[in-house]
Amino acid sequence: MAQTRTIEGTTIFEGGQATKGYQLNKMCFSFNDPENRKAFLADQAAYMDKYKLTADQRAALASGSVLKMIEAGGNAYYLAKLAGILGLGVQDIGAQQTGMSVEAFKQKLLDAGRQ
């Protein structure tokens, strides 16, 4: 079933996204294993070949843009494992996706508590 409504700034991970992102998410799922994390870091291109990433997925990873990774079918829960390898926390990722500095993003969250 297709996404039935538009929610601002949110991609619903429905069937279409899941189909599109399968290879990327499968690669990220493999990062639960430390040996796989090492193998990815040692040769990213070869690792992406092994998981048959699409051209869009490779371009998204090369750009480092989380929004592009989501557009290529990436799911937040699996992408988090890739972010971990790259040393990025959820607040780094939040800042990047909202176009804010990490400090400004953290401040936004603190402000939400004071409202």
Place this chain on the structure above:
Amino acid sequence: MARIIGTLSTSHIPAIGNAIAKKQQNEPYWKPFFEAWPPVREWLAHERPDVIVFFYNDHGLNFFLDKMPTFAIGACAEYVSEDEGWGIPTIPSIKGNPKLSWHIINGVVEDGFDPVMCQEMAVDHAITNPMLLMYPDAHWPAAIVPIAINSIQHPLPGPKRCYGLGRAVGKAIESYPEDLKVLLVGSGGLSHQLDGARAGFINKAFDAECLEAMVSGVEPLLKYSSLDVVEKAGAQGVELMCWIAARAAMQGDVTEVARTYHIPISNTASAVQLLSHTRTAIAKAA
């Protein structure tokens, strides 16, 4: 007979596990959340649950998109904490209670639910963080029964469906012949969103509505669809379904023992709420 003694609902944000490992509980950023726990532990020490039935969501550790269950119930003798890929420490394995698990599975299937049945199950921070918060010495005095609710792949089961599952689980527990004290845990939430241009979204008003409903009964939340919950609580705020199911399993009178709500931990509005069960209704309904 088995008896439901209460429902504990708590956020399970991964950063909590890291803060525990780094002993940051008393730092200003963390204090408001960790301060919630001494009264909960005091209650646990007094009530001493034998089994903890966890309603939780797997975050891509045990389940992948190749076979994604809407609901899954563990019937394992032991549950292993495993590497999630981004550095949260693992914890000692936790014992299961397969006999109770199968009893619950039998009950929910009888009541029209079709869970995936698991005899091997790795558990992630949605279970390990609440366990460490309840029992900081990591000596687990209680067994667990994990019940996973899909929060990754849409269509997600919505509030009404999860409420129904919770009711069926509660009914099954209260028909279990052994004298066991059972604690329900709803793991996750409250409002948060990690992905997309709306990352960092928090909805204090909706969280307050949910915390109130947990006390008086979650029925008013059943009017929302799963997409309504995405809109109101954020893409990952759908973990609210675990709270709804855990509360639904406990019918009858409840008393609120503890409540903490604090923004933010990481990207999340964190909450801890403990309800004790003062009168059973399900078993007496007939």
